[in-house]
Amino acid sequence: MNSLLLTGGRVIDPANRLDVSTDLLIVDGKIAAVGATAAAKAPADAERMDVNGLVVCPGLIDLHVHLREPGQTAKETIATGTAAAARGGFTSIVCMPNTAPAVDTAGTVALIHERASHLGLVNVFVAGAITKNIAGEELAPIGSLKRAGVVAITDDGHCVQNHALMRHALEYARMFDLPVFDHCQDYSFVTDGVMHEGYWSTVLGLRGWPAAGEELIVARNILLAELTGAHVHCQHLSAAGSVRLLREARKRGVPVSGEACPHHFTLTDAAVAGGEKFWSADGRGIFGFESNPSGFPSWPAYDTNFKMNPPLRSARDREAVLDGLADGTIEIICSDHAPHCDYEKEVEFDYAPFGITGLETELALSLMQLYHTQRLNLSDLIAKFTVAPARLLRLNKGTLGVGMDADVTLFDPDREWLFDKGNTSSKSFNSPFYGWPLKGGPVATIVGGRKAWIPAEIPA
Numbered sequence: 001m002n003s004l005l006l007t008g009g010r011v012i013d014p015a016n017r018l019d020v021s022t023d024l025l026i027v028d029g030k031i032a033a034v035g036a037t038a039a040a041k042a043p044a045d046a047e048r049m050d051v052n053g054l055v056v057c058p059g060l061i062d063l064h065v066h067l068r069e070p071g072q073t074a075k076e077t078i079a080t081g082t083a084a085a086a087r088g089g090f091t092s093i094v095c096m097p098n099t100a101p102a103v104d105t106a107g108t109v110a111l112i113h114e115r116a117s118h119l120g121l122v123n124v125f126v127a128g129a130i131t132k133n134i135a136g137e138e139l140a141p142i143g144s145l146k147r148a149g150v151v152a153i154t155d156d157g158h159c160v161q162n163h164a165l166m167r168h169a170l171e172y173a174r175m176f177d178l179p180v181f182d183h184c185q186d187y188s189f190v191t192d193g194v195m196h197e198g199y200w201s202t203v204l205g206l207r208g209w210p211a212a213g214e215e216l217i218v219a220r221n222i223l224l225a226e227l228t229g230a231h232v233h234c235q236h237l238s239a240a241g242s243v244r245l246l247r248e249a250r251k252r253g254v255p256v257s258g259e260a261c262p263h264h265f266t267l268t269d270a271a272v273a274g275g276e277k278f279w280s281a282d283g284r285g286i287f288g289f290e291s292n293p294s295g296f297p298s299w300p301a302y303d304t305n306f307k308m309n310p311p312l313r314s315a316r317d318r319e320a321v322l323d324g325l326a327d328g329t330i331e332i333i334c335s336d337h338a339p340h341c342d343y344e345k346e347v348e349f350d351y352a353p354f355g356i357t358g359l360e361t362e363l364a365l366s367l368m369q370l371y372h373t374q375r376l377n378l379s380d381l382i383a384k385f386t387v388a389p390a391r392l393l394r395l396n397k398g399t400l401g402v403g404m405d406a407d408v409t410l411f412d413p414d415r416e417w418l419f420d421k422g423n424t425s426s427k428s429f430n431s432p433f434y435g436w437p438l439k440g441g442p443v444a445t446i447v448g449g450r451k452a453w454i455p456a457e458i459p460a
């Protein structure tokens, strides 16, 4: 028997409304006991870990990750992407289908499952494509993708423009009981925009990606969810109008949900003008900046690590996304971890690919912007990484109930650390947050009772 007793941690399990300092026992990969009786139930040879001072919570789930395998393994692989996930405190991830080939057949789903079972440090769930080759023209075989085990469908990176085709996708998805994720971008409106359309795009002479380009598709998705009864989940929401539309629709009971990424609720479009401009314009919106302005790094204008899709938006949008997270309109936080090679990003802003890595800074930035600023308590914040994504994906995960898989994350909400390349397990380094002083972060990641990531200084 393989068993591990975690003693004296602050056990927070939002699904069971539990927040108490106590013990947790893992036996043979499952949660065996939580509470005062856990120690008594532990086998004599159980390994013990004193986790006093740490939070013990259900393993974190990130439902928006680009693992880049198959086909783009210069950027990331299943091995390196899941290592980054484990280092970030995540025990389960959902990988996006915009690989090469795209995940639009049962065979590609099987390939990823097979590789992940050998090489993955964390649980890998697969999202299938909505349309063949993510081209937005013809539906992918949604039924056979479901049989192959996908947990959702999405054309992420792209957006189905034809509303009738999207309607048919939703009708099929409903038949197969699959949530549909959507990267909300109206192509005719956004055209070749590379950053948020506003003051800074004008100053910098870069083509604008207007907030309405996202809001139009959020509105479309709400109408189609209402029409078909299928669940639409709007990915990486960045704009105030999107949050307002989602709030109103959810109040009316429309089956829609949304997610937000730390870069959108931390940074703003001023960051594209360089560090100095960003800190003087919008730095006060970042936890810790007022007490330690000189501790935060600077960067040049047109730094392509600040280019992502959707783009960083205004301070007002950042505030609206934070409000949406605080009032429950946005239930889920994810990274949109999107690794790219140095040589791809080291070009002019217009030509660089969209996207940044995010798994390793996600928990810290969320703690800073939501918990340390007192917008959310720890339990409500943890819910956005655990029970909420598990419910959307219908995964039997996201809680510490007895008998559940022993996916457990240990983190210290107050640990102060500096993010640098030494903290990176990803194959790529396209993060805007290197050099940032962070507060709070993962300490150990346990997947199915096995230590997926545990740094040397933690007693083992």
Ligand SMILES: [Zn+2]
Binding pocket: 156, 157, 158, 183, 235, 236, 309, 310
């Ligand atoms: Zn996307």
